[in-house]
Amino acid sequence: MSTRTSYHMSLSYVILNEFELNSHFYACPENWTMSEVERVKSPILGTYLMISGTIYVILYILCLITMFKRELIRHPAYKIMVCLALFDIPSLFIACIFTGYFGYFGIYFCDYPRLIFVLGSFGFGLWMGCSFSCSALALCRISGVNPNLKIKWIFRSPCIYFLILLVFLLPFYGSFFTEALIFRPEYMSWFFDPGTGLVDSSKYHNISQAVNNEAESVVTTLLYAYLVFYLIRSQTNQLSAHDARVQRQVILQAAIICFFHSLASSVYVYMQFFYSPAWLIIFAQIGWQICTGFVTIVYLTLNPTIRSQVCKLICPKKLQKTNQISHFSDAVLNI
Numbered sequence: 001m002s003t004r005t006s007y008h009m010s011l012s013y014v015i016l017n018e019f020e021l022n023s024h025f026y027a028c029p030e031n032w033t034m035s036e037v038e039r040v041k042s043p044i045l046g047t048y049l050m051i052s053g054t055i056y057v058i059l060y061i062l063c064l065i066t067m068f069k070r071e072l073i074r075h076p077a078y079k080i081m082v083c084l085a086l087f088d089i090p091s092l093f094i095a096c097i098f099t100g101y102f103g104y105f106g107i108y109f110c111d112y113p114r115l116i117f118v119l120g121s122f123g124f125g126l127w128m129g130c131s132f133s134c135s136a137l138a139l140c141r142i143s144g145v146n147p148n149l150k151i152k153w154i155f156r157s158p159c160i161y162f163l164i165l166l167v168f169l170l171p172f173y174g175s176f177f178t179e180a181l182i183f184r185p186e187y188m189s190w191f192f193d194p195g196t197g198l199v200d201s202s203k204y205h206n207i208s209q210a211v212n213n214e215a216e217s218v219v220t221t222l223l224y225a226y227l228v229f230y231l232i233r234s235q236t237n238q239l240s241a242h243d244a245r246v247q248r249q250v251i252l253q254a255a256i257i258c259f260f261h262s263l264a265s266s267v268y269v270y271m272q273f274f275y276s277p278a279w280l281i282i283f284a285q286i287g288w289q290i291c292t293g294f295v296t297i298v299y300l301t302l303n304p305t306i307r308s309q310v311c312k313l314i315c316p317k318k319l320q321k322t323n324q325i326s327h328f329s330d331a332v333l334n335i
Helices: 011-016 043-067 076-105 113-145 159-176 207-238 241-273 278-302 304-314 327-333
Strands: 182-184 189-191
Touching (some): 011 159, 043 304, 113 159, 113 182, 113 207, 113 241, 159 207, 189 241, 207 241
Antiparallel strands (some): 182 189
């Protein structure tokens, strides 16, 4: 069957087809080979992605360990942050470590078609999980700082566990029932078109990606814009110097997270449908890396709770300092 449907280009089809890719869309030229001279390699960018990705993974695992501590995981925000981490960490392996390795050696789809297809399937699914988790986290923070909004019930037991179930169902759908991303070394990025030249490139698109990315871009921007506006409008004249600093940290966290998620989401959709220069494609790839990895830097520099817990985890006791967090800090950062 050569009819184009999401199912026939999905991981679920491959699994039910004895791990054989659909030959109508993912076949490679017969006796395909490519010499080392012909391969497009990106050793500098590949090295950067592998090294930075490894650093991000190590830092993120440390942050994740601290989030599981009883005094933190009881907060709704940390439950969602754990979900986000469970999507971000494997995403870092795909967006940084595997991407860097493939780009460094100039590996094409036809070198390892099944491996690249599976990685691309999970790459998109994990991105959907990251997107929804970020929006849920923004809404959770808003419910914590603005008691006038009657939405806090969403983040109380048992409702929050239904929300978490939804957070995991979306990436499950994205991974197993939509088209897979395919790594393209000539662009050092992931596209839905495998680039074999055997099928018209217009056949390769993922409507779920376009809907997810644009919706995530709009929703996240609106939620974080509201959070920043509310904090600036309602708290400025009532805060101590310490709490004013915490307020600025929250605003900066919101600005960083929102900017990179919205930008990467929009650019990745654009470059799937329209011609994009090499610099924009690389920018989108690094934006994906930043979206999934830079959050650890945000946690360790702007979130005093996680920073202090990570210090306790890796530093000798005599080098640790007690990190006092005010009630306002608790309300904003640890809801």
